[in-house]
Amino acid sequence: MAFEKLAELIFPNVDKTTQYYLEKYPKRNLKEGAVVCRYAPSPTGFQHIGGVFAALINERLASQTEGVFFLRIEDTDQKREVEGAIEDTIATMHNFGMDFSEGMTGQNTSKGEYGPYRQSERADIYKTFAKDLLLKGLVYPCFCTPEELAELRERQVANKITPGYYGEYAKFRNITEEEAIERINNGESYILRLKSPGNIENRVEFHDLIKGDISFPENNQDVVIIKGDGLPTYHFAHAIDDYLMRTTHVIRGEEWLSSLPIHVQLFDVLGFERPQYAHIPTIMKQEGGSKRKLSKRKDAEAAVSYYKEVGYPTVCVIEYLLNIVNSTYEEWRAENPTADYHEFNVQLEKMSKSGALFDLVKLNDVSKDVIARMPANEVYDQYTTWAKEFDNEMFELITSNETMAKEVFNIDKEGPKPRKDFAKWDEVKDKIFYFFDELFYNETAEQVELPKTLSLENAKAVIEEYAKRFTFNIGSQETWFEELKAIGTELGYCANRKEFKANPDAFKGMISDVAGAVRSALSHRTNTPDLYTIMQIMGEEKVRERFERFLSL
Numbered sequence: 340m341a342f343e344k345l346a347e348l349i350f351p352n353v354d355k356t357t358q359y360y361l362e363k364y365p366k367r368n369l370k371e372g373a374v375v376c377r378y379a380p381s382p383t384g385f386q387h388i389g390g391v392f393a394a395l396i397n398e399r400l401a402s403q404t405e406g407v408f409f410l411r412i413e414d415t416d417q418k419r420e421v422e423g424a425i426e427d428t429i430a431t432m433h434n435f436g437m438d439f440s441e442g443m444t445g446q447n448t449s450k451g452e453y454g455p456y457r458q459s460e461r462a463d464i465y466k467t468f469a470k471d472l473l474l475k476g477l478v479y480p481c482f483c484t485p486e487e488l489a490e491l492r493e494r495q496v497a498n499k500i501t502p503g504y505y506g507e508y509a510k511f512r513n514i515t516e517e518e519a520i521e522r523i524n525n526g527e528s529y530i531l532r533l534k535s536p537g538n539i540e541n542r543v544e545f546h547d548l549i550k551g552d553i554s555f556p557e558n559n560q561d562v563v564i565i566k567g568d569g570l571p572t573y574h575f576a577h578a579i580d581d582y583l584m585r586t587t588h589v590i591r592g593e594e595w596l597s598s599l600p601i602h603v604q605l606f607d608v609l610g611f612e613r614p615q616y617a618h619i620p621t622i623m624k625q626e627g628g629s630k631r632k633l634s635k636r637k638d639a640e641a642a643v644s645y646y647k648e649v650g651y652p653t654v655c656v657i658e659y660l661l662n663i664v665n666s667t668y669e670e671w672r673a674e675n676p677t678a679d680y681h682e683f684n685v686q687l688e689k690m691s692k693s694g695a696l697f698d699l700v701k702l703n704d705v706s707k708d709v710i711a712r713m714p715a716n717e718v719y720d721q722y723t724t725w726a727k728e729f730d731n732e733m734f735e736l737i738t739s740n741e742t743m744a745k746e747v748f749n750i751d752k753e754g755p756k757p758r759k760d761f762a763k764w765d766e767v768k769d770k771i772f773y774f775f776d777e778l779f780y781n782e783t784a785e786q787v788e789l790p791k792t793l794s795l796e797n798a799k800a801v802i803e804e805y806a807k808r809f810t811f812n813i814g815s816q817e818t819w820f821e822e823l824k825a826i827g828t829e830l831g832y833c834a835n836r837k838e839f840k841a842n843p844d845a846f847k848g849m850i851s852d853v854a855g856a857v858r859s860a861l862s863h864r865t866n867t868p869d870l871y872t873i874m875q876i877m878g879e880e881k882v883r884e885r886f887e888r889f890l891s892l
């Protein structure tokens with residue numbers, strides 16, 4: 340065999356054979372059609388919403404087919420590792436309803452028979468396969484310095500030649516064993532490259548589960564498989580890991596699509612059966628007339644932490660992401676308003692092939708729908724959990740007025756068209772503050788809203804009379820309104836729009852102004868849920884007190 344001495348020199352500690360690993364990690368014994376897939380982040384500590392999106396698609400497919408969804412940590416670029424990132428990833432995914440059936444379970448722990456699940460602990464495995472390829476003459480050491488490579492590139496660009504390390508430009512492609520040994524013994528640094536058997540004249544046909552049929556020229560670049568630090572490149576690790584972990588579906592971001600020629604070639608060279616691939620469109624954001632990638636730097640919503648901070652219930656984000664995954668989700672949801680989202684069947688082939696548009700307005704719509712369907716008790720529980728962390732004042736107010744808070748969250752919930760008040764928990768305070776004296780009486784006179792058609796003076800006159808005459812326990816919304824109308828009419832407000840329009844000077848205003856005055860006295864706002872319900876929740880004492888205070892404004 341070629342390069343035997345060189346292989347011993349480079350890999351003196353490899354004591355296993357490739358066969359050993361192939362047997363150690365046998366094909367999984369799962370039912371027909373079961374999808375084995377993974378989430379494979381680098382532990383950089385930043386959770387991008389795109390990661391949750393990718394994980395969700397993987398998790399759904401594994402779960403739908405009773406397959407396996409595992410967590411692999413891609414930490415071969417050790418500079419980037421942030422402490423606690425693995426636990427954070429696991430907790431985030433759990434929070435988004437995803438649990439890994441296998442793989443890393445903590446910083447230093449894992450479960451499953453196909454580990455280690457952290458690439459930095461798999462060096463022996465990569466080396467075994469790299470050594471095997473070296474012995475077969477399919478891999479060689481390259482001693483080029485970064486300067487030399489940059490120079491080569493410049494030369495190629497200047498001469499309008501495809502840049503890269505390939506064919507005749509691959510300086511060390513045909514290095515002799517003696518020369519390689521000598522250079523290594525002289526202490527020269529090197530990396531290992533694949534001696535690419537590809538020819539760009541040939542095309543590879545490929546079926547991507549999202550993108551459909553694609554074809555591309557064979558890879559002819561002698562790509563790096565083992566870096567100077569002895570760790571593998573993404574390409575090599577992907578081939579080794581996904582084969583030995585018996586991944587059936589590699590479902591990952593489309594930024595990897597352009598590397599597919601390399602990956603397909605590596606699988607072939609290694610003698611591995613290829614997995615199925617699905618390349619997920621990148622999450623984009625509309626900006627003016629154009630679309631751009633959701634950016635970690637520019638867009639708060641790129642960070643998963645954002646959703647927690649502003650208080651989107653995770654299930655709303657999941658529902659929204661499922662809308663992006665399959666546009667049929669919306670229809671399914673309309674037909675199955677109360678079904679659990681797990682019952683929806685995610686289909687890769689129905690996914691949009693181009694950029695997935697991320698739209699906060701749409702997220703808010705979805706979220707409002709979800710919260711509107713949530714029972715008041717659950718709204719209370721979720722809101723208090725959020726407030727405990729992000730709004731202490733509201734947490735105290737809500738939990739010390741639990742009964743009232745639950746009634747507030749129950750306003751207009753039970754009808755066929757439940758109110759859609761909140762998209763996220765940080766909007767709650769603004770919409771319900773007036774139920775709490777501590778917040779309500781803190782408002783300044785400038786914050787008091789009145790209907791445009793009503794002066795403060797007239798509003799006070801209305802409240803003065805109304806406070807004297809209204810019946811608190813009147814029995815129903817209808818009778819309550821009849822009474823308000825009667826009082827208003829006597830005060831010179833008109834109960835009929837047509838009549839008012841025909842002769843506006845004959846009236847002080849419309850009955851809606853009377854209701855507006857009451858609304859403002861009770862809430863300082865012009866837009867609230869049903870007034871009768873609000874009054875019932877506040878109770879007579881509070882209502883009367885507010886009328887009093889309004890008169891002293």
Ligand code: GLU
Pocket residue numbers: 378379380381413577590591592
């Ligand atoms: N570590 C790679 C990344 O974060 C994983 C890509 C893949 O799923 O293969 O982009």
